[in-house]
Amino acid sequence: MNFLGPHLPVSKMQFTLLPKGVMIFLVVGLFVWNSSAADSVRAPWITSKVKGRPGPEGAYQIERVHPKLKFENPVELVAMPGSDLMWMVELRGAIYAFSQRKSVAEKHEVIHLKSITSKFSSVYGLAFHPNFATNRQVFLCYVVGGAEPDGTRVSSFEVTDTYPPRIVAESEKRLMTWKGGGHNGGCLKFGHDGYLYISTGDASGPSPPDILKTGQDNSDLLASILRIDVDRKDEGLSYGIPDDNPFVKTKNTRPEIWAFGFRNPFKMSFDAELGQLWVGDVGWELWELIFRVEKGGNYGWSIMEGNHAVQPGLKKGGEDFKPPIIDHPHSEAASITGGYVYRGKRIPELRGAYVYGDWETGKIWGLKTEGDRVTWQQELVDTSLKIITFGEDHEGELYIVDYAGGLFELLPCAEDEAHLPFPTKLSHTGLFENIAKQQMAAGVHSYEIEMQGWENGAIARRWIALPNFSGIEVKGRHSVFPANAVILKTLFWPVDGAGEKSVLPIETQMLHYDGQSWNAYAYAWDAEGKDGHLIQKEGQIVTGAEKEMMAGSLVNSGDIDYWKFSSRSDCLRCHNSWSGFALGWNSLQLQGTPRAPVAVKSSWKALNQRELVVGRKPGAFKQRKAMTELEYKAKSYLHANCAHCHRENAGGMVNALMYFEKHTQDASLIEAAPLRGNFDLRDAKVIAPGDPFSSVLYYRMAKSGSGQMPHLGRTRVDIDGLNHIFDWISSMPVNKGKTTNSKDWVLRQIKTILAQEALSEMERDLEKLLENSQGALGLAYALDHDWLSTAQKNSARDVYNDIESSLSREILSRYFEKKIIYP
Known part of the structure; x- marks a missing residue:
C-alpha cells in the first residue's frame, strides 16, 4: 500500500494493550507503512548527513x-605532593595510587577503609x-552506619614514605564528626x-x-x-x-x-x-x-x-x-x-x-x-x-x-x-527517500519492540540506520554500536479525517552515536507534515501560537492542550549509560516472548540474518514464566516508563529498582519506606500491598506537576497505565498486621457521598474527604471510571475550587483546571 501525504491510515492496526501506552505488538495486524526495500533485503545506508553536532557544543x-x-565508583581524584602519583578514592573505601604516565596499567591500593571500622559505609573526601x-x-x-549523630567523620592519617605509599590505618586521629x-x-x-x-x-x-x-x-x-x-x-x-x-x-x-x-x-x-x-x-x-x-x-x-x-x-x-x-x-x-x-x-x-x-x-x-x-x-x-x-x-x-x-x-x-554542518531539517538527514510520504532511505530499517512507553497519547514508530553495512556487536545484554549509528522515533497523533482514523506526524526524536557519545535531538513537524525542523537544545513548549508547527495546529484544533519538546539534556537523563542509551534497542525488547512475540521482521533471527546485529542471542529471562499476568504487565509497564532511571546508579533519587529483570521482592518497592516524602498518605509505602491509596508509586503516577512520575517527558496522566498499577497493587496480599485499607475505606466513602440526593450534602462531605490526598485519589478514581453524573462533576468542581490542600489539587487539577500545569 502507498499512502500519499502525512495522513497515514491506522484502521487496520491492531495491538494488545498492557494497558494503553504499553503495547505488545502482534505478528498479525501490524502497521502498514512505507519503508525501504531494505526491510526485507539489506541495502547499505550511504546517504547519511547526520555527523558532528549543532552549534558550539x-x-x-x-x-x-x-x-x-x-575503578569502581570513584568519587575523588587528588595529586600527591612531590610525586607523579594521583590518588583515586572509591566510594566503598578503596584508595589507589597510580602514575600519571599515560601508558600505566598498574594501580596500588593505599588503604581500604573497611580496615578502620566494620561500620564503614562510604568515603567522600581526601586532602594532603x-x-x-x-x-x-x-x-x-x-x-x-546510617543517620548516626556522629556518622560523618574527618580524620588525619600518616602516609608511609615508600613506593607505593600506604596509609597507616592505626595512625587515625579523629578531628570532628557530624550527622x-x-x-x-x-x-x-x-x-x-x-x-x-x-x-x-x-x-x-x-x-x-x-x-x-x-x-x-x-x-x-x-x-x-x-x-x-x-x-x-x-x-x-x-x-x-x-x-x-x-x-x-x-x-x-x-x-x-x-x-x-x-x-x-x-x-x-x-x-x-x-x-x-x-x-x-x-x-x-x-x-x-x-x-x-x-x-x-x-x-x-x-x-x-x-x-x-x-x-x-x-x-x-x-x-x-x-x-x-x-x-x-x-x-x-x-x-x-x-x-x-x-x-x-x-x-x-x-x-x-x-x-x-x-x-x-x-x-x-x-x-x-x-x-x-x-x-x-x-x-x-x-x-x-x-x-x-x-x-x-x-x-x-x-x-x-x-x-x-x-x-x-x-x-x-x-x-x-x-565545524561539520548538522542537519536542521529531517529532509537533510539522509534518512528519508521521500519525507512527505514517510518513505525511508535505503538502509534505514523499521523495527518494533515488545514494551512501549507512554507517549502522552501519541503512537510511536521506530527505525534504525547503520552506516554502510556496519552492524551492532552484541555482548551479553549489552550492544556496541558503530560510529554514526542513528536510532529514530516518530510520534504520530491520531485524528479523525477522511472518514477513518488517521495519524499526523508531530515529533521525531533522534539518537546519534558519534563514535564517542550518544546525543539526542528533537525535530518538530511543520503544520503540513512535509518536514521536521530541529528544536533548540533547551527544548520548547508549544501552546498554539506556533501555527507553523503540527503541534501548534493540534493545540488550536483542540486535539491536545500543549506539546512539550524535551531539552536535549533531559533526553539523555533517561537515555543514560546504565540503561544502555538506546532504550528500545536491546535483547529484552527485541527478542519477544511466547506471550508477546515481536514482529517477524524485528525478531532476533531476522535482525541477525540482515547482519544488523552480530553475536549470540542472549538467553531468555527465566522469571517471566513464574509471573502472574498482572505482575508481568505491571513490570513491563514500569520497565518501559521508569526503569531507565530506577536502576542502580542511573540517577533515580530513591533506591526503588524497576527494571524488568529485578525480582519484585528485591526491588525496594514492596513495603519500602518512601524517602522523598509520604504526601500525606496514611501508612505510606512505595508500594503498600493491597492498598494503592497508601502507595507513593501510585500517587506519583496519578498527580501532575512537580513530583509526578515519570517526571520527565510525561505531560498527561496515563489513565490506563494508572489503572493497571492499581489492579496489580490491589491484588497483592495485605500484610497480616495491617488493620485498615485506605483504598477500601475511601472508595466506600466516595460511593456513600455520591449516593446522596442533595448536591449540597454531597459537596459538604466531599469537601471533608478532600482534606487529604487519599480522598483526592478516591475522587480521581471515581472520575476515571465515570461514577459521577454531569451535575455531580459540576459540584465536585465547585468543591475543588475551594480546597486548600495542594496535594489534593495536584491529583485533581487534570479534571478541573483550565490552567496547564507543566511538569
Missing part, C-alpha cells in the same frame, strides 16, 4: 586517558596537608591560608526540603563550609579555630563555620592562582548552583534555592543572601559537580575559566568572571559520562572522572570535526 571533546586502569613533604599527613572524610544520613558534603580542601576547609550538607534526604531545618541554623555544623586549623588544638577540640573566622564571637553559632546556607556542597576547589573558593551545590527540585564563597556568606538554603524561594517563612540565619555566580535549570543540569578554575597550558583559551559539569546530563561548562559578573559562559561538551568529580594535577591540567570508572581529559575538537 562541538568545540571540545573528551578523550579517555589511562585506559588500562579501571600543605606540608605533606615533611609531616606525611593526609585527611579523609568518611561515613559510618550522617544523606547530603553529607564531605569535600576537603586546604586554602592558600593553610587552613582546612570542609563542606557539609543538610544531612537530609531529597524531599521534603531540609527536614532538619538546619540550612539557616548555625548552632550545628551542617549545611556549611567549615574552616579549621589542623596544626593546633583549642581546649576541648582536636583542632584549632582560626581567630579570623567570621562567627567566633557570635552567640549560638559554631565558630568553625566560614559560610552557610548550602544544601549539598558536594565538590569545591580553590583557584590555584587567585585563592578564591568555588563550590558546586547540588540543588533541590529546579536549580543547580555554582557559588564563589566568601567569608561569612549566607547562601540561602532552605529559604532559597539560589535565586528562587523554597521556604520563605523560615527564620533567616543572618546576613543578606549571596546569589549564585550562575544557576542551571533542570532542563540543563540536575546534579551539579563542582570543578576547578583551569590554570593549565593544554587549552590556552580556557585559562582562568571555571570548568564544571553535571552528574545527570554529562554536560561540561566553562565560565569566566569579572568581579561578581559572568562575562563568558559556554557549554564545552555534552558527554555520556556520569561526572562524579574533576581532578587537577600539579601542572593545572584537569581530569574528568566518570562514576563508571573511567578517567578522561578535555581537548579541543579537531578543526574538521568542530
Whole structure:
C-alpha cells in the first residue's frame, strides 16, 4: 500500500494493550507503512548527513586517558605532593595510587577503609596537608552506619614514605564528626591560608526540603563550609579555630563555620592562582548552583534555592543572601559537580575559566568572571559520562572522572570535526527517500519492540540506520554500536479525517552515536507534515501560537492542550549509560516472548540474518514464566516508563529498582519506606500491598506537576497505565498486621457521598474527604471510571475550587483546571 501525504491510515492496526501506552505488538495486524526495500533485503545506508553536532557544543571533546586502569565508583581524584602519583578514592573505601604516565596499567591500593571500622559505609573526601613533604599527613572524610549523630567523620592519617605509599590505618586521629544520613558534603580542601576547609550538607534526604531545618541554623555544623586549623588544638577540640573566622564571637553559632546556607556542597576547589573558593551545590527540585564563597556568606538554603524561594517563612540565619555566580535549570543540569578554575597550558583559551559539569546530563561548562559578573559562559561538551568529580594535577591540567570508572581529559575538537554542518531539517538527514510520504532511505530499517512507553497519547514508530553495512556487536545484554549509528522515533497523533482514523506526524526524536557519545535531538513537524525542523537544545513548549508547527495546529484544533519538546539534556537523563542509551534497542525488547512475540521482521533471527546485529542471542529471562499476568504487565509497564532511571546508579533519587529483570521482592518497592516524602498518605509505602491509596508509586503516577512520575517527558496522566498499577497493587496480599485499607475505606466513602440526593450534602462531605490526598485519589478514581453524573462533576468542581490542600489539587487539577500545569 502507498499512502500519499502525512495522513497515514491506522484502521487496520491492531495491538494488545498492557494497558494503553504499553503495547505488545502482534505478528498479525501490524502497521502498514512505507519503508525501504531494505526491510526485507539489506541495502547499505550511504546517504547519511547526520555527523558532528549543532552549534558550539562541538568545540571540545573528551578523550579517555589511562585506559588500562579501571575503578569502581570513584568519587575523588587528588595529586600527591612531590610525586607523579594521583590518588583515586572509591566510594566503598578503596584508595589507589597510580602514575600519571599515560601508558600505566598498574594501580596500588593505599588503604581500604573497611580496615578502620566494620561500620564503614562510604568515603567522600581526601586532602594532603600543605606540608605533606615533611609531616606525611593526609585527611579523609568518611561515613559510618546510617543517620548516626556522629556518622560523618574527618580524620588525619600518616602516609608511609615508600613506593607505593600506604596509609597507616592505626595512625587515625579523629578531628570532628557530624550527622550522617544523606547530603553529607564531605569535600576537603586546604586554602592558600593553610587552613582546612570542609563542606557539609543538610544531612537530609531529597524531599521534603531540609527536614532538619538546619540550612539557616548555625548552632550545628551542617549545611556549611567549615574552616579549621589542623596544626593546633583549642581546649576541648582536636583542632584549632582560626581567630579570623567570621562567627567566633557570635552567640549560638559554631565558630568553625566560614559560610552557610548550602544544601549539598558536594565538590569545591580553590583557584590555584587567585585563592578564591568555588563550590558546586547540588540543588533541590529546579536549580543547580555554582557559588564563589566568601567569608561569612549566607547562601540561602532552605529559604532559597539560589535565586528562587523554597521556604520563605523560615527564620533567616543572618546576613543578606549571596546569589549564585550562575544557576542551571533542570532542563540543563540536575546534579551539579563542582570543578576547578583551569590554570593549565593544554587549552590556552580556557585559562582562568571555571570548568564544571553535571552528574545527570554529562554536560561540561566553562565560565569566566569579572568581579561578581559572568562575562563568558559556554557549554564545552555534552558527554555520556556520569561526572562524579574533576581532578587537577600539579601542572593545572584537569581530569574528568566518570562514576563508571573511567578517567578522561578535555581537548579541543579537531578543526574538521568542530565545524561539520548538522542537519536542521529531517529532509537533510539522509534518512528519508521521500519525507512527505514517510518513505525511508535505503538502509534505514523499521523495527518494533515488545514494551512501549507512554507517549502522552501519541503512537510511536521506530527505525534504525547503520552506516554502510556496519552492524551492532552484541555482548551479553549489552550492544556496541558503530560510529554514526542513528536510532529514530516518530510520534504520530491520531485524528479523525477522511472518514477513518488517521495519524499526523508531530515529533521525531533522534539518537546519534558519534563514535564517542550518544546525543539526542528533537525535530518538530511543520503544520503540513512535509518536514521536521530541529528544536533548540533547551527544548520548547508549544501552546498554539506556533501555527507553523503540527503541534501548534493540534493545540488550536483542540486535539491536545500543549506539546512539550524535551531539552536535549533531559533526553539523555533517561537515555543514560546504565540503561544502555538506546532504550528500545536491546535483547529484552527485541527478542519477544511466547506471550508477546515481536514482529517477524524485528525478531532476533531476522535482525541477525540482515547482519544488523552480530553475536549470540542472549538467553531468555527465566522469571517471566513464574509471573502472574498482572505482575508481568505491571513490570513491563514500569520497565518501559521508569526503569531507565530506577536502576542502580542511573540517577533515580530513591533506591526503588524497576527494571524488568529485578525480582519484585528485591526491588525496594514492596513495603519500602518512601524517602522523598509520604504526601500525606496514611501508612505510606512505595508500594503498600493491597492498598494503592497508601502507595507513593501510585500517587506519583496519578498527580501532575512537580513530583509526578515519570517526571520527565510525561505531560498527561496515563489513565490506563494508572489503572493497571492499581489492579496489580490491589491484588497483592495485605500484610497480616495491617488493620485498615485506605483504598477500601475511601472508595466506600466516595460511593456513600455520591449516593446522596442533595448536591449540597454531597459537596459538604466531599469537601471533608478532600482534606487529604487519599480522598483526592478516591475522587480521581471515581472520575476515571465515570461514577459521577454531569451535575455531580459540576459540584465536585465547585468543591475543588475551594480546597486548600495542594496535594489534593495536584491529583485533581487534570479534571478541573483550565490552567496547564507543566511538569
